[in-house]
Amino acid sequence: MKKPDLVISIVNHSNPELLHDCLRTLYATTRDSSFEVWIVDNATDGRGVDAMRRDFPQVRWLFNTERKGFSANHNQVLRQARGRHFCIFNDDTIVHEGAFDALVRFMDDNPRVGMAGARLLNADGTIQNCTFRPMSLAGQLFDIVFLPRPLHFLKAMSIDPAQYGHDEARVSWVLGACIVVREEALAEVGLLDEQMSPLGNTEDTDWCVRAWKAGWEVAFCPEAVITHLTSRSFRPSDTGADKVRIELWRTRLAYFRKHHGRLHETAMRAILVGTLPYNSAVLTQTLLRGRMSLPEYRKQLATFLGISQMGLRARV
DSSP, rough: OOOEEEEEEEEEOHHHHHHHHHHHHHHHHHHHEEEEEEEESSSSOOOHHHHHHHHHHHHEEEEEEEEEEEEEEEEHHHOOOOOSSEEEEOEEEETTTTHHHHHHHHHHTTTEEEEEEEEEEESSSOBBOEEEOOOOOHHHHHHSSSOOOOGGGGTTTOGGGGGGSSEEEOOSOOOOOEEEEHHHHHHHHOSOOTTOOSSSSSHHHHHHHHHHHHHHHEEEEEEEEEEEEESSOOOOOOOOHHHHHHHHHHHHHHHHHHHHHHHHHHHHHHHHHOOOOOOOOHHHHHHTTTTSHHHHHHHHHHHHHHHHHHHHHSOO
């Protein structure tokens, strides 16, 4: 049996309206490539599933009996599906005309590219950050700390400007909302790291870096355009610390340990712990000036405290 050009893996996080729109645009705009869509239902309440199965009977479904993380969910598909290329894809997306056709064509035209990402847009049509430079300690410091407005440009130092252009480019890594991986690269690089992303954070960086280390290129394909509705799949709780944000920093700490060793891990821990007093002072000043509500102050302070405490743990 001939393999499809592309296998698309999507996780259902109980956002049936978003996923339904994603599937509708995906099938309406992919015309030149053969493809299969696999959906992993992440132990949801089943709301909207019957309607999607009725409207898109060609979709293959996997059903979890308990909640799993981003990598573990997609790995279920990557282990058993068969295709020339694979794509991990978010449910909170709208596919523009010919996007997946462009990605398949790009992969076929560039045999040394092991992974590629699309141009991502925000809901208002502006460019969303989707291409990145290598992850650095300086970048993490500027990311976590509150900076005065004149220094906000430092927070963008990790962004690869390729995302603003119209030319294909080789980049360090691309956002995990849409990554296409070649079958041969997947066999050599391996599956997504399940310890790197119980929720879905730094697994994309790790995957792309591993591809580069294995001799494959990672690329940006601007011809493929997808609107990404930005983290609609994971919403932080209204009260208490932002567990998703804390988890993000845990996985970044794990990334530095995995790819750069103990010295960089120690430096990263110092950043997580050392920035707490300054960030707390900025938050308190903002509260006293009436620019932040008390509930929001408590939530952000609890989040920074959780990040700092994690930096002190022996192993995360």
